[in-house]
Amino acid sequence: MMINLFDDSAWQSLRPLSFTRPVADLRVGILTIAEKWKKYLNAEAGFLTIAYLAEKYPANNGAEWFINGSICPDRSLVDAICSLKIGESLKKGNLLIAYRTNTGELLTPDSIVQFDAKNYSESFIRIEFPEDIFKFNHIELTKDFELITHGRISANLGATNTFLGENFFAEEGAIAECSTFNSLAGPVYLGKNTEVWEGCHIRGSFALCHNSQVKMGARIYGQTTVGPYSKVAGEMNNVNIWGYSSKGHEGYLGNAVLGQWCNIGADSNNSNLKNNYSDVKVWEYAVRDFRNTKLQFCGLIMADHAKCGINTMFNTGTVVGVSANVFGPGFPPNFIPDFSWGGPHGFESYKLEKMFQTAARVYERRNSEFNQIEKDILIKVFNDTEAYRHF
Structure with missing residues (x-):
């Protein structure tokens, strides 16, 4: 077909x-x-x-x-x-x-x-809408788990682990030691050649896609997907990371979406609940204004190639555009345009040549090629989003 x-x-x-x-x-x-x-x-x-x-x-x-x-x-x-x-x-x-x-x-x-x-x-x-990705992640993760694992037998993990519930599946090559896996509230799936390092506590629903790692002492509360070739650590709740991205250190992410080739600096956090408990608004390109999500919990939406430095603080419902690079003390704006470089102190345009040099090195670390097709897409996005970069 x-x-x-x-x-x-x-x-x-x-x-x-x-x-x-x-x-x-x-x-x-x-x-x-x-x-x-x-x-x-x-x-x-x-x-x-x-x-x-x-x-x-x-x-x-x-x-x-x-x-x-x-x-x-x-x-x-x-x-x-x-x-x-x-x-x-x-x-x-x-x-x-x-x-x-x-x-x-x-x-x-x-x-x-x-x-x-x-x-x-x-x-x-x-x-x-972007928030639909984490909003429906638990339902889709559960459906995918049944689709992928039906009629199959899980690989065995080490006896040092603790398992609560039986809704667990590990592909061949998955490794975990001295960690807890709670599948009572949703399935837990470990893809091929994944690693869960010592001292992690993971609640379902959770998926760790192939060739990804959860680093020591991570706390993952469920409804979370870590895409292929990614590394995560710290505290996470209802997060969807598509792949080739890293949140490799302490810090909290909740009700968040990260694209590919993203990096979250050490001790960075996002807020996912406003102090007054009101609905969260997020930037929508189609209307060039903030849209009410009608959600009480909504954290960070980060597009491909975006990165943030250490100790970055993202406010509730922050949208970070393609290839934005955020750093510095304080809260950056709730909408950070594509190809922005800076933080609460101010922004400038992230020049394509500099961005391409970084992307080439990032791709090389993952044994991938940053080719002309990828460059042409980013050039188009850069040109189409120029109107948003009025710094």
Whole structure:
């Protein structure tokens, strides 16, 4: 089966997280949305996304099914999509969920107005705003755990560990000693070649994706995902880290999302609850203003390549743009534009040449290549966000 995952208005409302990827490449739970669909459908997947991302995320020219990349799959939804005939679409109200074309007919959502629309009445999870990623992480992590581990047997861990509950799974190559794993409130998943160092206390739901590490003495309270090739330490609650990022020291992160290639300096913290317990507002690019999340708990939203220095203090609902570099004493603003360099004392533009030099070194440490495709995406984001950098 071949599919394409298309972007809709959620790509706009998910910025800055979506500046560097299609929505379906967001990680929610253990898997990205695209990985979920591929597993449910045993499919090859491509993307219909904004033009400057298309080289890195190409469309599948042999696709027959087109699925909204902001929607997370479940069994009922998969059945409804698979039952579509050629020339039919699936909708819930005005939201386009999926459509089916002749094989190889690369039709965009705007060009299927004549398709026979079928109504879907059941509920599902859609990722529309950045806070939805941590808001729905527990539900999606639990679903992914069942999808990945069904019918399989966990690898054994050392006898020095303590286990509460039986909703635990470790892939081959996972290592842990002298730590506690509590899966009574949600599953705990350790991916291939992961390490949990001594003295860690981890509550489910929790996923440590392949080749990642939890460093000594970490306290993780649940509803948390650590993506591949990442390192974490300190105190975390309801955090989603997509991959290739580090929070390697003490400090608190709560109700937060970190993109790829991010780094959190030692003893940095975010607030996730306002002193007056009121709703948290976050910056939204689409309206160029702060939007009420209607959430009482909302911490840090940090896009790809962003970094902060030691002892950085992020206020409730702070949004940090792509490739921003934050440092210095005091609270920085609640919106830090993409490619900003500075802190509470003031900001300037982070020059592309300097940013590229740093990125090349970061990629090299992970045995990856910072190639021209990556550079072109960042150049486009830099140019498109210039209006926000009025320092």
